[in-house]
Amino acid sequence: MPSILIVDDEEDIRELIAVNLLREENYKLTEAVNGLDALEKAKSDRPDLIILDLMLPEMDGLTVYKTIREDARTQDIPVIMLTARGRLEEKIEGLELGADDYLSKPFSPKELMLRVRNLLRRTNPNTGSNVVESGPFSLDKNALKLHLDGEEIELTATEFKLLLSLIESPGITQERADLLKKVWGYSDMIQTRTLDTHIKRLREKLTQYGNSIETVRGVGYRFSEG
Amino acid sequence: MPSILIVDDEEDIRELIAVNLLREENYKLTEAVNGLDALEKAKSDRPDLIILDLMLPEMDGLTVYKTIREDARTQDIPVIMLTARGRLEEKIEGLELGADDYLSKPFSPKELMLRVRNLLRRTNPNTGSNVVESGPFSLDKNALKLHLDGEEIELTATEFKLLLSLIESPGITQERADLLKKVWGYSDMIQTRTLDTHIKRLREKLTQYGNSIETVRGVGYRFSEG
DNA sequence: GAGGGACGTTACAAAACTGTAACGGTGATC
């Protein structure tokens, strides 16, 4: 789970960011209200990303930024800077930003979200959350879990692979042979009830959403969102 | 990264598609403004997908489509056709579309996105594949398998999650408590040898690559590429 | 509506997985 340090003296903005980030993704958030606080937490927590408002009391935001860049423990952490539109913005454009980014206030939460996601992806390519969604179904490839209707449904490894195969092409019928190949590695047209049995087990766990796995007689199975 | 060729004489539409595709996903886009241009680029670039507006100047879109289908170099490339609602639409419905698809104008960008994604997934199943790599290690999140040194190593669900947690942040020491939280969902600072046992099991399966899981005494474990 | 093929269901035994306890090593600290 990526961790993010938010540095801003205005509680409103911290709140705004926190709510939007937390709602969209799974981030662990830390907050700091002034420059010293920020530097300390950056060094100790080593967050994956810092969102830094340049308008800070006492210590100037750009000074904070430069200090972050000079300390070995923090210099690799990407920073998104928030600036009021105007002179400060020009100064930043003069900076060699490297992996960093900035955003002029007022900013849209969506825009911020996008930059956060991009920056995290750029600097830590494997971090992207990994969820396959289809309708109310949400398969988490990292946790090997299914989220459905607010519930968290445990799946065994085989069930997971089978459901993943189906859910990756909603509405498309997958042939029995293909599923046996994908999930079990069977290469021949083996005659077995194994697939059927696992389909049944899956269906049992998904009863709350009607018949999301349809049988296509003579062909295979098809997933649909409900 | 999947590459897509957009064939349309209207710059507005090319722009609209480009903006929406690029924003949502990671596609490499090429553009063509007429049929000849399109055929040439299709043959030379061999994109993963072609979005073809049937209303083209000079060469009729359906002719372009048929030519694409006839050339060995391009006949496997899926095509999404854009049509004005009306007569052309009927003609297309008469076609045997195979892997292809079509969309009536005006279309919603979201709809187009969905079709693009589905078509790419269907025709190039590896596109949805999901691999975390670090050095010679390659964790396949779909198959729940580890590829290492040409070998395919089976992992249990727990081993998979544990290795994934470690491999996602190579070089970073993960604390015991964090790993127990991530993999087992334990929230308290539980005292257990479970983590150690699974680390051992993982190490056994990775012996061919030296000690890729290092112990950091008093803290936790760290993954490094070997 | 009889027959046959395809899918659904159940029960079960084998295999795999998992956490724990117990004990053995090892490194750090004084």
Next chain:
DNA sequence: GATCACCGTTACAGTTTTGTAACGTCCCTC
């Protein structure tokens, strides 16, 4: 180098998972 905390290892039993056989049911075709 004694002590202690921490980690490694082993063995094992409980649990879960898994594939299969056997049988039931449904649907299609004639």
